Amino acid sequence: MPSNFLTQLQSMTESHGLLFGENTAPYCLDQRRRFQGQALAVARPKSTEQLVELVKLCAEHHIAMVPQGGNTSLCGAATPDSSGHSLIIAFERMNQFIEVDADNNTITVDAGVTLQQVQTAALAANRLFPANWGAAASCQIGGALATNAGGVNVLRYGNMRELTLGLEVVLADGTIWHGLRGLRKDNTGYDLKQLFVGAEGTLGLISRAVLRLYPLPTAHATALIDVDSPAVAVELLRDLQAKVGDRVTSFELISRPCLDLLKRHFPELQQPFSPSPAWCVLLELSDGGNSEQLISQLAEILFDAGFSNAYVAQNQRQAQDFWRLRERIPEAQRIEGVSIKHDISIPVGDIPRFLTECQNELIQQYPDANIVAFGHLGDGNLHYNLFLTEKTALIYQFELAINAIVYRLVAQYNGSISAEHGIGQLKKQSLSQYRTATELLMMRSIKQALDPQQLMNPGKVLLDLNQQID
Amino acid sequence: MPSNFLTQLQSMTESHGLLFGENTAPYCLDQRRRFQGQALAVARPKSTEQLVELVKLCAEHHIAMVPQGGNTSLCGAATPDSSGHSLIIAFERMNQFIEVDADNNTITVDAGVTLQQVQTAALAANRLFPANWGAAASCQIGGALATNAGGVNVLRYGNMRELTLGLEVVLADGTIWHGLRGLRKDNTGYDLKQLFVGAEGTLGLISRAVLRLYPLPTAHATALIDVDSPAVAVELLRDLQAKVGDRVTSFELISRPCLDLLKRHFPELQQPFSPSPAWCVLLELSDGGNSEQLISQLAEILFDAGFSNAYVAQNQRQAQDFWRLRERIPEAQRIEGVSIKHDISIPVGDIPRFLTECQNELIQQYPDANIVAFGHLGDGNLHYNLFLTEKTALIYQFELAINAIVYRLVAQYNGSISAEHGIGQLKKQSLSQYRTATELLMMRSIKQALDPQQLMNPGKVLLDLNQQID
Structure with a gap:
């Protein structure tokens, strides 16, 4: 099947920017170097129409698709599995369309446009696009939306979800959903765009978005x-x-x-x-x-x-x-060495007690623990990272046990095990533990409804059904 | 089947606050008196547990459920059809739980609590719950959420959707989804709560909600x-x-x-x-x-x-x-007589041109038209109403033709035919015209995934499939 697929893929058109073999390597490794996969090829469409062609070909040949933006996921959400049977669809060449409507306070952009490009275009129109975080220069809007990314201005302006008014999405069968509306109010049925924001590409591929702009603070x-x-x-x-x-x-x-x-x-x-x-x-x-x-x-x-x-x-x-x-804290941590990282949220008022209790429990189990906690207190979001000063080299052996302590307390406070980084591959096992069977079932039934062939970024967010049963 | 269902319903417990016969009449008529239906009975549960009992009984006997809050829908979203085969579930007695968390800036309430009660409880804690509109004293939070209602403060604070952090929902089979989290950031899989906000009770019944509070402006x-x-x-x-x-x-x-x-x-x-x-x-x-x-x-x-x-x-x-x-404009309109009402939105910057073009077209067709336009300009949302001064008594004969003119222009500007009032029964035919086949199919597949028996508020939002085909 793949060889037939590859033949057709190659015969389609040169403009898909196909990459094979060694040239796919940078796309197959996540930025934290925790996940390495393999792919049949990397396709780099230049337009929604080219993206549709690719998705239709994949759907026809039952080939899994792994969408990739700036490859800045912290959870391996854009890295293929090791089977080598999937097609990576990289959005780097879908980055031409940027249109500001200053009267409507909106900007419409291709999925491959970087966050920094959006910020810059807004600024040129005397407007603010408020989303901001470390990877602004390299991350792409499609990935930011698929992750529902947060950052340092969420307290006032919300996450990517709240900054999104409309989407164009290529669905699992190659149909385009034209949802590119720039409206503040629209109560015409179910809010479909909300499904794709934060779904990490598992329900469809975001190709273009209408985002909110704000008055530029002076x-x-x-x-x-x-x-x-x-x-x-x-x-x-x-x-x-x-x-x-x-x-x-x-x-x-x-x-x-x-x-x-x-x-x-x-x-x-x-x-x-x-x-x-x-x-x-x-x-x-x-x-x-x-x-x-x-x-x-x-x-x-x-x-x-x-x-x-x-x-x-x-x-x-x-x-x-x-x-x-x-801004330099994450880099200082990288230089210091390997740590077990958590991106958690709990109700703001409970953070003081959580910090005391969690530190006490961890220090009791791991007397050499150095807890590096920081984050967006206004959103109840902590980056809660742990170094083991005497067993750095072995730290991943303790990851599950450390997670268990942190996540159990997070659950006690009705919090979240992933506040802004998403699930990807890294936390899908944890997700299946810390969200209820009812929630997982609802997610699966939505996945089944929109991606019945299970071709959209498989192995992300939800466990494979056989893993689930284990 | 209904008689067997009724026997079991009555034998269950008195505390469901059942109403029959004439006592159901006020619940069977919408507030604009455009829709009148019939119901087997009205049940008024006092708790989520009682609600679950009712839903399970309905699911077992294949009885349609029509949720009703303050019965203030402007689109007939809470009125049963005329078959007399459905059960109205009124939330008026699920109004006891109101809990403010001032440190987390959240309030958690039962679905039957009125908007005004929420505003008052927030005020008592020196906080603002910003949603506000005419029916604040009688509308209930469950209905406000199901409609994704808007109002006069959306420009700054958003619609009910943006004000919602967590939900508890009773699903179509009587399972409770415990999604009552009070988190500003939570990227653990699909954002399920977004599905129920604005779905008008067609996917599940909202029983409790965590809402955002804001600092109280002085x-x-x-x-x-x-x-x-x-x-x-x-x-x-x-x-x-x-x-x-x-x-x-x-x-x-x-x-x-x-x-x-x-x-x-x-x-x-x-x-x-x-x-x-x-x-x-x-x-x-x-x-x-x-x-x-x-x-x-x-x-x-x-x-x-x-x-x-x-x-x-x-x-x-x-x-x-x-x-x-x-505030008195709607009332002055009611006294004036019958009008054809529209609740539309378009990009803010296009409103001036839209108003000119739409008025020109309408006056050309209806020289006696008196166009009463007002609304939330900051959100691009107009209440655009039309009186025919010489044919008031016959005005509904012209409704479809008038809608066709207004909605065609709205569509040209990539706007919405329902900005904040929802679809209900009133606009479901229009929805099927002004949203694409792809969108309607996605909505149907989500409906099918979450309510396979089609028992949750049937005949609202989406047309029955046989109507669709007509």
């Missing part, structure tokens, strides 16, 4: 604050929101081990605190008007609330320096 | 502004948002015929303008801090932008008077 105020404890951080968040509402754009919690890692691996990055506080908050307000006023308003609020060890950036350079501390 | 500024034309209104909206961002909470467009109707039927309501402008905008800003500052900021912006015929409310009473003008 004022910014950034502060780095010693907060003593996560409980004080939550209190500060609610106090600030009561006073300045949605101007609170980012609210990031950082623990001392993060600052220690930064000191060790990036000594050139200045840290205002000495000694390092147990917990600090990096926050940003944004607004219209001018920055001076917002900066003095923020300073006043922090002073009134009694934060004596707080640094309010006086200019953009200082603000960037503060942000660089937050 | 400052308000309200203005009524002569804008000359809808194009000037769009320009003002974007100018305001550039200057004060999300503080723009409501932005309502009102046409002269609305003001005329108010003068005729509510002469006691003071209108600041004389003569009435062709178009005016009612807008509200809200923020932390105090109102005086916000009011003078708004006055300054309007003055700088050259709006000479603008009234900024100087106190809460004046603001309420302005809002009363907007």
